[in-house]
Amino acid sequence: METILQFKNLNYHYKSNNKKITILDNVNFSFQAGHFYTILGPSGSGKTTTLSLASGLDIPRSGSVLYKGTDIRKIGLDSYRNQHVSIIFQSYNLITYMTALQNVVTAMEITGVDVRDKKGRALELLEKIGLTEVEAKRKVLQLSGGQQQRVAIARALSCNVDLLIADEPTGSLDQVTSLDIIELFKELAHKENKCIIVVTHSQEVARQSDTAVYLEKRNLVIKKL
Amino acid sequence: MVGPIENVASTSKWIIYLVSVAGSIILGLIIMLTIKERRKELGILLAIGEKKGKLIGQLLVEVLCIAALAFSLSVFTGGTVSQAMGDSLLQKEVTSSEEQQQQGADNQVFMFGMNDDQGQDVDPIDNIDISVTSQDVLKLGGLGLVIAILSTILPALSILRLNPKDILLKDE
Numbered sequence: 001m002e003t004i005l006q007f008k009n010l011n012y013h014y015k016s017n018n019k020k021i022t023i024l025d026n027v028n029f030s031f032q033a034g035h036f037y038t039i040l041g042p043s044g045s046g047k048t049t050t051l052s053l054a055s056g057l058d059i060p061r062s063g064s065v066l067y068k069g070t071d072i073r074k075i076g077l078d079s080y081r082n083q084h085v086s087i088i089f090q091s092y093n094l095i096t097y098m099t100a101l102q103n104v105v106t107a108m109e110i111t112g113v114d115v116r117d118k119k120g121r122a123l124e125l126l127e128k129i130g131l132t133e134v135e136a137k138r139k140v141l142q143l144s145g146g147q148q149q150r151v152a153i154a155r156a157l158s159c160n161v162d163l164l165i166a167d168e169p170t171g172s173l174d175q176v177t178s179l180d181i182i183e184l185f186k187e188l189a190h191k192e193n194k195c196i197i198v199v200t201h202s203q204e205v206a207r208q209s210d211t212a213v214y215l216e217k218r219n220l221v222i223k224k225l
Numbered sequence: 226m227v228g229p230i231e232n233v234a235s236t237s238k239w240i241i242y243l244v245s246v247a248g249s250i251i252l253g254l255i256i257m258l259t260i261k262e263r264r265k266e267l268g269i270l271l272a273i274g275e276k277k278g279k280l281i282g283q284l285l286v287e288v289l290c291i292a293a294l295a296f297s298l299s300v301f302t303g304g305t306v307s308q309a310m311g312d313s314l315l316q317k318e319v320t321s322s323e324e325q326q327q328q329g330a331d332n333q334v335f336m337f338g339m340n341d342d343q344g345q346d347v348d349p350i351d352n353i354d355i356s357v358t359s360q361d362v363l364k365l366g367g368l369g370l371v372i373a374i375l376s377t378i379l380p381a382l383s384i385l386r387l388n389p390k391d392i393l394l395k396d397e
């Protein structure tokens with residue numbers, strides 16, 4: 001198995017009102033390609049913070065995040081986010097004045113993904129994830145929450161990266177839809193050798209993943225479900 | 226009698242200074258507001274991996290497009306408007322200087338031997354023919370360009386301080 005993402009002696013804390021809140025305490029963990037991980041833990045334990053470190057939205061206080069063996073600071077956080085990782089947020093984070101299709105195409109243009117017919121590919125992805133062409137051409141605010149999250153997932157998939165990071169992506173979806181999405185994540189991991197890391201509250205989702213990781217006592221621990 | 230035309234020239238100069246400075250400030254403030262309004266969008270683009278320099282560049286292109294539109298509009302209407310403005314400004318100056326001369330003539334009684342008729346043999350300038358030369362257009366275009374760039378770049382520097390993590394993860 002190929003290690004794609006590695007936390008090395010990772011430390012992170014927030015400072016607020018002169019109080020130090022330690023989130024991660026000397027964490028060492030490796031994520032493999034072709035593997036679907038879920039991260040669980042109580043609210044406020046630091047799951048979102050961990051994902052922001054993994055996705056290059058923030059830098060550790062000490063220690064390092066390695067992508068295929070290279071410190072992501074050396075790659076450059078912008079380039080790392082642009083070329084190697086896709087992020088799916090809890091609150092969709094779509095550009096609201098654009099259509100679903102435009103959101104996906106814009107992301108493809110920013111990352112410079114090597115696809116000639118970007119619009120065609122975007123429509124294909126949106127359809128794969130459950131949006132009709134008519135819905136794809138609607139402004140995202142005219143879509144339901146679940147549909148908006150699908151657009152965000154399609155946007156993440158459009159960039160052909162091998163690392164996909166998601167913060168409670170199915171939190172606002174009904175159970176049938178969310179199992180569909182999880183099925184899609186599984187397929188991407190197993191058939192396209194991507195590494196998928198998903199934060200979830202759902203034991204059901206965690207059971208579907210290859211490895212369930214708990215954020216416990218400021219550390220990442222693998223647990224058998 | 227060239228006083229009136231000199232006054233018109235200095236008035237116009239002041240108008241140019243005033244408009245340039247006020248224009249830069251207003252444009253700068255508007256762009257600052259725009260950036261604030263589009264914080265979320267900028268954060269999303271940054272999270273996808275867009276470079277900050279590119280975002281600033283995009284903002285600049287947007288402003289310059291509008292500037293180009295406004296500029297071409299002003300080139301076509303500028304001649305007519307400035308002719309009307311020039312006429313009315315000059316008319317004011319001519320009237321006030323005629324009044325002054327009228328007063329001067331009244332005062333002459335007390336100023337024997339001191340009336341030099343300097344310039345009196347020159348026909349007073351009481352109309353101006355305004356033509357906007359390509360040089361004027363170039364100069365104004367340059368000035369506009371500088372204003373647009375400055376008042377975009379300065380507020381746009383705040384983009385450099387944007388942190389996508391704060392923008393995207395905080396409001397959850």
Ligand SMILES: Nc1ncnc2c1ncn2[C@@H]1O[C@H](COP(=O)(O)OP(=O)(O)O)[C@@H](O)[C@H]1O
Binds near residue numbers: 014045047050
């Ligand atoms: N910018 C911040 N400043 C100070 N404390 C923060 C900040 N962001 C998050 N925290 C705190 O860090 C802890 C972990 O937050 P988070 O990673 O969002 O947890 P989770 O996603 O597991 O719910 C929480 O207690 C939160 O209050």
Ligand SMILES: [Mg+2]
Binds near residue numbers: 047048049167
């Ligand atoms: Mg969270």
